Amino acid sequence: MLISEANDTNRALRSLLDLRKGAEPGPDTEVREAVERLAARVNKALHAGITPQDIAAGWDAR
Numbered sequence: 001m002l003i004s005e006a007n008d009t010n011r012a013l014r015s016l017l018d019l020r021k022g023a024e025p026g027p028d029t030e031v032r033e034a035v036e037r038l039a040a041r042v043n044k045a046l047h048a049g050i051t052p053q054d055i056a057a058g059w060d061a062r
Contacts, residue, residue: 008034
């Protein structure tokens with residue numbers, strides 16, 4: 001895992017699990033962008049699964 005992927009994973013998990021450790025959560029757009037980057041990497045590695053476009057569509061719908 002690259003450092004950038006680890007940072008994106010950490011950001012997404014903290015948001016998902018609401019783990020703030022006394023700090024304010026980052027902007028929602030940062031989390032969305034992190035999750036989109038992760039989806040792109042996962043889709044590329046698996047040649048299947050969720051895509052950044054799926055994230056964008058689902059994010060706006062929530």
